[in-house]
Amino acid sequence: MPIGECTITLQDVSIISACGTWVSESNVTPIAEVCETLLGARPPPEMIRGHTLKLSWLVDEFGDIPHQADDLTVLWHARAFILRLISSIFPDKTNSRVNLMFLPLLEDLREAGTYSWGGACLAFLYRELCRVAVTETKEISGPLFILQIWAWERFKIISPSIRDPSAPHDAPLGARWSRARQITEVTTHVLPQIRSLGNHIVRNYLMSCQTCVSKVVPVGRQWCH
Numbered sequence: 001m002p003i004g005e006c007t008i009t010l011q012d013v014s015i016i017s018a019c020g021t022w023v024s025e026s027n028v029t030p031i032a033e034v035c036e037t038l039l040g041a042r043p044p045p046e047m048i049r050g051h052t053l054k055l056s057w058l059v060d061e062f063g064d065i066p067h068q069a070d071d072l073t074v075l076w077h078a079r080a081f082i083l084r085l086i087s088s089i090f091p092d093k094t095n096s097r098v099n100l101m102f103l104p105l106l107e108d109l110r111e112a113g114t115y116s117w118g119g120a121c122l123a124f125l126y127r128e129l130c131r132v133a134v135t136e137t138k139e140i141s142g143p144l145f146i147l148q149i150w151a152w153e154r155f156k157i158i159s160p161s162i163r164d165p166s167a168p169h170d171a172p173l174g175a176r177w178s179r180a181r182q183i184t185e186v187t188t189h190v191l192p193q194i195r196s197l198g199n200h201i202v203r204n205y206l207m208s209c210q211t212c213v214s215k216v217v218p219v220g221r222q223w224c225h
């Protein structure tokens with residue numbers, strides 16, 4: 001590509017989302033026990049499915065921090081908030097659940113800050129993009145906002161207009177696109193649009209290649225004579 005890249009890199013993830021520059025799956029002990037230990041509350045059985053937890057329970061259970069809360073209560077709320085953030089980077093196809101394999105990684109928040117969340121994010125995105133390559137796939141999950149912002153940054157022909165190119169104070173570069181337009185449709189349900197944009201880029205690239213060839217061939221023939 002003219003931009004020097006053919007796909008999203010770890011540097012792109014770091015700049016767009018501010019994720020760290022390896023996080024692996026942790027050993028999952030009984031979910032209810034993990035939640036009670038690290039969040040101070042046990043979710044009801046209907047909120048748990050497999051190794052995932054309903055996000056609405058986190059929102060209801062850990063809303064506002066109680067007045068004069070002790071350090072342990074603040075820590076529980078901090079873990080719940082970070083878990084909700086993780087659900088936006090490692091979402092499932094419903095966008096309503098979070099995998100609790102990440103919760104044990106938040107036991108020590110200082111140590112969690114040293115993990116390469118960006119590497120895990122990029123690996124997850126690549127896996128989902130590989131699944132999309134199968135034509136029978138109807139939905140896609142993963143941090144698609146990174147894919148969308150990367151495309152807007154690299155291919156101006158498909159990017160919306162942006163009023164202020166600077167990012168908000170102390171925010172990653174990708175935050176500046178929040179001022180571009182309101183997105184009311186979740187990207188997991190617009191897979192045909194993503195494919196259409198990809199096909200549009202490929203067609204334009206092939207047309208530009210054909211134009212270059214049509215200009216080079218006559219010159220080459222003159223040299224041969």
